Amino acid sequence: MSQLSRLIAILTLLKSKRLLTANELAQKFDVSIRTIYRDIRKLEEAGVPVTTIEGRGYSLMEGYQVAPVQFTEKQANALITAQHLVNQTKDISFVEDFKEALTKIKSVFRSSIQEKSELLDSKIHIFNNNYENISSNALSEIQLAITNFNYVEINYCKANDTNISFRKIEPYAFYSTNHKWILIAWCHLRDEYRAFRIDRIQHFKILNNTFEDRKFNLQTYFQSCPYNGK
Template sequence: MSQLSRLISILTLLRSKRLLTATELADKYGVSVRTIYRDIRKLEEAGIPVYTIEGRGYSLVDTYTVAPVQFTEQQANALITAQHLVSQSKDASFVNEFNEALTKIKSVFRTSIQEKSELLNDKILVFNWEREEFSSNALSEIQLAITHFKYMEINYQKADDPNITFRKIEPCAMYSAYHKWILIAWCHLRQDMRAFRIDRIQHYKILQDTFEDRKFSIQEYFATCPFDGK
């Protein structure tokens, strides 16, 4: 990561949290504490109102803001609650992208809203009693394949089947059930729409070739096909 990218990221974090230590920042970016000191000085020289709370860390003055968007406390609470629900997802890429997005959103919270949202964050717990060894790290890339109409090649393993099959598919939509993400796609092997659990995709490749939009409707799909979350 370049220094400029790190400075922008540090500023975003400072705007999303009330207090950050140099050690926390150094650990996050894999740099020395001395480097963080230099980064903070760069921000100060650029006119960013960073101030140091002796023995505690860095913060921004309460009046500092660069965005006109304001959130109510209820809206902020909804986002904090959503973060706890998203954390139960079995797809690491989805959880990571959501957390990064939420960090940016929290950067425009007023200080009073930040305080309340941090308080609520410590008072929410979501249990997931259904434990499985299966997980995935492909959801974010598959979402791009859906919106850009990109072909995918996958190696797929069905439940209770030791065999892995190769499929070329046209990803059309997805849904979540029982903490699992299911991809609905046109399968060239079966010449029909099929549902694929993303955590059962052993390997995938998104091709540069695009397919024609089939105008797929997930609502119509569920009106004619049985629900399958397995």
């Protein structure tokens, strides 16, 4: 977890009006107590009124509120349009996670913008001329594996091939083409980078053990090895 993400998480916990000790925070975020001390100082430097109660822990000053996020009408419209594009990906996990996230975001829309966004939602339709009724349900989990460098085991079926092969992979990046998500990963079976269509992954398992980053660069990959997901 980055320092920024941890600071936001600490602020969220403090907003719940809980009294938190440095030791509790250190254990929760798996960092040292010294790191928590630095985080608290960062919050204080940013103007967050953290109160230190000697011998008991930290809390927020009574009455402190974080300013609500405000969206313009154009920003709200962009999010509504993005949802229609996301729905074309045919990955159930990604569509559901985006839908839940957008519901939370829409909860802070002003009522006037919310009404207009609902109107716009009913006036958008995206045609898919290359429709293929094959869906996947792995994208959201694989995204986590990419950012946390977790090995993934998959059962994979190539196009026009009934045989299913077992692969242990190191996921590095993904891209979308023709409404299909393509995963780029180091394949231990082939001992090289391979492209896998996520909707052709029959079964997957995210492993707890992690791999060492090979410093994969997506632009360099495209230059040397164009799309070959099958």
